[in-house]
Amino acid sequence: MSLDVTHARSQLADDSRHEGDSIRFLYAKSMNTFGTNFQLMGYRYSTQGFYTLDDVAYRRMEGYEYDYDYDGEHRDEPIIVNYHNLRFSRKDRLQLNISQSLNDFGSLYISGTHQKYWNTSDSDTWYQVGYTSSWVGISYSLSFSWNESVGIPDNERIVGLNVSVPFNVLTKRRYTRENALDRAYASFNANRNSNGQNSWLAGVGGTLLEGHNLSYHVS
Incomplete structure (x- = not known):
């Protein structure tokens, strides 16, 4: 179990200055008898003025990042891959990681995060489930992930x-x-x-x- 506090002073793309604090809590547990590893991590941004280094690096207060895909008709269609709005600062974040050993048959895992923001009721949700194993020295893994993000319609x-x-x-x-x-x-x-x-x-x-x-x- 661990707890730490971060204080940050930031200047954003619109030249506004902000100051805030972030408190992080981490709990980890391993149950060797069952081969289970459990980890729960919670982030809480106690004030609206807390911004990360990535936030400060943005040149605009709000914007999209695009990728382009060939649609079969000789033209590229933009696909939204990321959205940011610095007016919605991070509020609290919950992260969960669980892995279960299957002994000689590999292991299963599930991971997930839920992120809330100030000034909006929208939130980000991501989770992933997967299976890892090995065969004659070859390691392999299969996974499925699902992501819902603020500002991205689908x-x-x-x-x-x-x-x-x-x-x-x-x-x-x-x-x-x-x-x-x-x-x-x-x-x-x-x-x-x-x-x-x-x-x-x-x-x-x-x-x-x-x-x-x-x-x-x-x-």
């Missing part, structure tokens, strides 16, 4: 797949910690959202140097 749903394959599995070599190639791995990530957009990302990572002090990842 909620977003994303299905994701992540796979990580050690190089020694690909080369069928016996693993040795001294060999940099054996400590390397290939990763692959695929996502599809409710707008029909697909994203793909492949990469390579691992550790280098004596003592494995340097970690790297290229994608």
